[in-house]
Every structure is written in C-alpha cells, then in structure tokens.
Amino acid sequence: MIFKGLEVSITGMKAQKVRIDLTSSNLANVNSTRAENGEPYRRRVPVFQAVLDQQTNLIKVKVAKVVKDPTPFKMRYDPKHPDADQNGYVRLPNVDPIKEMVDMMSAIRSYEANITAFNTHKDMLLKSLEILRV
Numbered sequence: 503m504i505f506k507g508l509e510v511s512i513t514g515m516k517a518q519k520v521r522i523d524l525t526s527s528n529l530a531n532v533n534s535t536r537a538e539n540g541e542p543y544r545r546r547v548p549v550f551q552a553v554l555d556q557q558t559n560l561i562k563v564k565v566a567k568v569v570k571d572p573t574p575f576k577m578r579y580d581p582k583h584p585d586a587d588q589n590g591y592v593r594l595p596n597v598d599p600i601k602e603m604v605d606m607m608s609a610i611r612s613y614e615a616n617i618t619a620f621n622t623h624k625d626m627l628l629k630s631l632e633i634l635r636v
Contacts (some may be wrong), residue, residue: 504627508561512618513562516611520565525606535585537631543595545571571596584605 524546531543538544551566573596581590 506558507623508620510560510562511616511623513564515613515614516594517550517563518609518616521609523532524548524568525609528597529599529602531595534595535592542575542593545597548572549587579596599621
C-alpha cells in the first residue's frame with residue numbers, strides 16, 4: 503500500500519524502455535531494404551495504454567502493442583542497387599532519422615522524469631521512517 507507511487511513510476515520506466523528499444527531498432531534499420539517478405543523495414547511504434555490496477559486502484563501505463571507505421575516507403579533513384587525496380591528506384595524504409603532522434607530524446611526525458619518521481623517517493627518514505635524511529 504505504501505509503495506504505490508514506486509509502482510507507478512516503475513511501469514512508466516518500463517514503457518519508456520520499450521519506446522527507446524523500438525526507436526533504436528528503427529534507427530538501426532534506416533537502410534534495410536530487405537527485412538520482411540522482401541519489403542523494406544517498416545518503422546515500429548509502441549501503443550501505450552492506461553490500465554487501472556483493481557487491487558491498488560492505481561492507473562498504470564503499459565505497452566498494449568507494437569504497430570508498424572503505415573506511412574509509405576521512401577523512394578530513391580539508384581539503378582545500380584540490387585533491390586532497384588525496373589525503373590531504377592529503390593524502396594527505402596519509412597524511418598526518418600531526425601524524427602527518431604527527437605522521439606528518443608523525448609523517451610529518455612520521460613524515463614528520467616519517472617526516475618525523479620521514484621526517487622522523490624523513496625526519499626519521502628525514508629524520511630517517514632526516520633521520523634517514526636525517533
């Protein structure tokens with residue numbers, strides 16, 4: 503009961519970790535022209551969901567699912583590329599490195615905010631124990 507605040511922060515950190523991992527994967531595959539079924543890599547994004555924990559009556563966050571971004575692939579003219587079509591165009595992943603870096607920075611800041619909330623709650627618990635001990 504007393505550790506509810508810590509649990510909320512932990513679920514937030516777990517969700518942001520998934521977001522960071524997906525962003526890293528997106529960046530690693532920015533040039534992958536053959537990933538699945540002969541298609542280029544498709545950007546992946548997490549879908550977050552607020553969940554009411556019936557036992558503690560707290561709203562926590564979780565990653566409900568990971569979806570593929572439906573935006574179209576980028577096209578680049580490169581007739582010498584092994585994956586070029588009959589017109590000389592290569593389909594590239596729908597990953598924008600700048601957008602991914604901004605998303606990564608946002609995820610890291612959200613993760614850090616959860617760490618700060620966790621540490622603040624922990625410090626309050628320790629002070630409470632100190633007061634009770636006296």
